[in-house]
């Protein structure tokens with residue numbers, strides 16, 4: 050079924066801002082509001098919008114994937130990935146997708162996540178993550194796929210906290226982490242499921258800049274992206290691939306195996322019990 054993702058075009062004169070709608074082939078009509086695409090001069094803003102916490106459900110993952118494909122089709126050179134939900138970048142994978150799932154949906158969920166990672170981590174477009182809120186687990190992964198990370202200071206935390214849920218970050222999450230912060234920091238943080246404050250994240254290189262408020266962070270994200278866009282595109286992309294290609298190749302060559310490992314692991318009694326307890330603890334908090 051056809052559905053719509055809103056695509057706003059900025060004219061040269063900001064006051065004459067018009068809104069156009071791009072038709073994208075998505076799975077369900079409910080995808081329409083999950084991702085907001087805004088075209089700026091020479092780049093796009095991709096804003097996740099799945100209140101309350103931008104959890105990465107199957108539909109959200111597919112909406113992000115389709116949005117990136119749409120940008121590529123439109124020969125977009127770069128984008129800022131951010132959130133339209135105040136205080137949250139993304140709460141990571143939607144835990145409800147992994148808790149008591151049907152095998153068919155679980156497989157589609159994981160396969161779509163693999164596709165999104167391959168697309169984002171291997172993108173020819175330049176990208177900056179504007180991390181305007183919490184970014185645990187899958188949220189951190191999305192940010193790490195970008196070429197630069199700008200985080201708003203405050204109470205938000207970022208990191209791969211999978212072990213705290215009794216699950217294990219897959220090898221390609223780990224590879225992305227290692228490529229970002231190095232082996233030793235990754236080994237420690239992965240085991241402990243560490244979530245870092247913006248300043249801690251800056252110290253270990255998980256983010257590149259910390260800004261006091263969203264406005265300042267947006268301005269820096271824009272100038273950072275422009276700096277990337279000034280470099281000849283092919284040279285920039287091939288240099289990025291020097292670092293990322295081994296990890297990308299590893300998943301491309303092992304997709305099926307990774308899918309089976311995930312399904313087998315996620316459906317064990319121990320993992321299901323752990324996820325159930327974690328979901329309850331999130332609900333109790335409220």
Ligand SMILES: CCCCCCCC/C=C\CC(=O)SCCNC(=O)CCNC(=O)[C@H](O)C(C)(C)COP(=O)(O)OP(=O)(O)OC[C@H]1O[C@@H](n2cnc3c(N)ncnc32)[C@H](O)[C@@H]1OP(=O)(O)O
Nearest residue numbers: 104140141142143144145183185186187216217314331332
């Ligand atoms: C060997 C290979 C095997 C592979 C194994 C699997 C590997 C999986 C890899 C990645 C895993 C993940 O990404 S798991 C997700 C991890 N995420 C988290 O732990 C974050 C959990 N959420 C929070 O800590 C907080 O919600 C927050 C800090 C992000 C925001 O806090 P806030 O107070 O603003 O909001 P609430 O906590 O009140 O939440 C509101 C609402 O949203 C629900 N919620 C939150 N996070 C999730 C989520 N990730 N998935 C689904 N639902 C989520 C929360 O329960 C509340 O719901 P209700 O309003 O209904 O109570």
